[in-house]
Ligand SMILES: Nc1ncnc2c1ncn2[C@@H]1O[C@H](COP(=O)(O)OP(=O)(O)OP(=O)(O)O)[C@@H](O)[C@H]1O
């Protein structure tokens with residue numbers, strides 16, 4: 001998994017989402033959360049999926065992560081259709097997911113413990129990633145002693161520590177303030193470039209998506225479809241400084257145009273639901 | 282130093298002070314004739330009776346017997362209750378079939394069935410231990426199931442995404458996550474166990490502190506009786522302090 005192992009097939013898609021459909025419920029209560037979505041992520045590429053709340057992002061994340069095996073179409077890693085968690089994939093969840101009974105360092109070292117990595121080595125590796133997410137002085141703290149954003153950083157470090165070939169993240173920065181978000185974004189970019197990690201980031205944050213991605217998949221609101229795929233041709237290596245550039249502003253404006261429509265549909269949807277409830281109530 | 286020590290110990294000191302004040306109030310009420318001293322002896326008499334029950338009635342040995350029964354019965358209900366809880370959690374069918382029965386068992390006044398147990402196990406500590414055990418079982422089973430079932434789904438998903446085996450999942454995620462609720466079950470259970478054990482000792486006039494309290498009460502030695510009750514509280518406090526230790530050792534950071 002070191003840099004020297006870089007695959008020669010750098011342009012091969014590492015992850016293919018092919019005509020994926022997922023419906024919940026039955027009868028008249030059916031919700032189509034993901035509707036015929038197709039896109040692919042190349043080896044070493046950073047792709048973001050952006051869409052308004054409730055459009056089916058987490059559902060897609062769970063399908064790709066192999067946690068929802070009952071879906072139509074195919075998610076493929078290599079030749080394999082995903083129907084269970086794949087060892088090459090590391091996941092960072094949207095909800096807080098630290099283990100409250102373990103210290104920060106024991107949380108982060110957890111995946112290595114499962115792999116049977118000797119204690120001193122796993123502590124070293126965990127230490128490295130804790131440092132990277134800026135929690136070095138909290139190694140021996142318990143999650144109950146941390147803020148929400150700090151806990152989320154522990155989860156990120158816990159996923160990074162096993163250096164997965166494909167990194168899947170579901171709104172990992174949602175609980176962070178803008179400054180931390182930008183700086184942590186830099187760290188993630190840096191790791192991703194170092195390890196040539198294929199990354200799929202689920203987000204509803206435009207700045208974050210443009211700052212980090214090579215490509216952005218814009219989703220529609222209900223049913224969740226691919227509205228557009230935007231290539232982000234900002235230079236690499238890239239840091240959060242890019243946020244000030246004209247090109248950056250241009251991309252943000254362009255994608256916001258697409259997103260506004262979907263977001264307002266989402267808003268209208270929940271407003272009408274609320275007024276229906278009010279009328280009934 | 283002294284100041285921070287005081288501040289840290291404030292709750293304990295406050296608790297002690299409250300106790301002392303209550304005792305003094307009772308003393309005053311009884312001495313003043315407001316409360317009949319033949320129903321409640323003055324605390325000072327109870328205090329004086331301590332020496333007598335220790336030296337003449339050998340209450341410490343009685344406490345040891347009661348504590349031993351408590352340890353065996355309480356320990357057995359943990360060792361048997363937790364695995365049963367795990368089984369019920371694993372099998373939805375069993376769980377639906379059994380949960381109501383176990384709930385009923387938890388609420389049933391099993392103490393009243395002591396004649397049956399006497400027939401089965403004879404007039405021996407065995408009867409006392411078995412009854413304590415049976416009484417302590419239900420809360421542990423129920424709380425174990427509840428604890429395991431309330432594991433946050435996202436933690437289970439973390440485990441699945443790391444491709445954990447089901448035994449790793451149990452030992453490293455489900456059980457630690459359920460631990461606080463299981464301990465609530467143990468605390469409930471041990472309360473039942475101690476009540477049952479002392480109660481049965483009293484009822485069948487056998488063994489530990491319960492029997493001694495029975496004898497003292499028969500002799501109408503009220504200060505002695507109340508001193509005996511103080512020793513029961515002492516045993517209970519010791520058990521719960523030990524349990525607290527084990528709990529904070531098993532699950533730091535909570
Ligand atoms: N297990 C489920 N059962 C039924 N419906 C579900 C289930 N999971 C998700 N849904 C529905 O699917 C839709 C998409 O949900 P999803 O969680 O994927 O949205 P999201 O894009 O991640 O939203 P957010 O940005 O708020 O996290 C929602 O309408 C939701 O109600």
Ligand SMILES: [Mg+2]
Nearest residue numbers: 057058059094
């Ligand atoms: Mg989501």
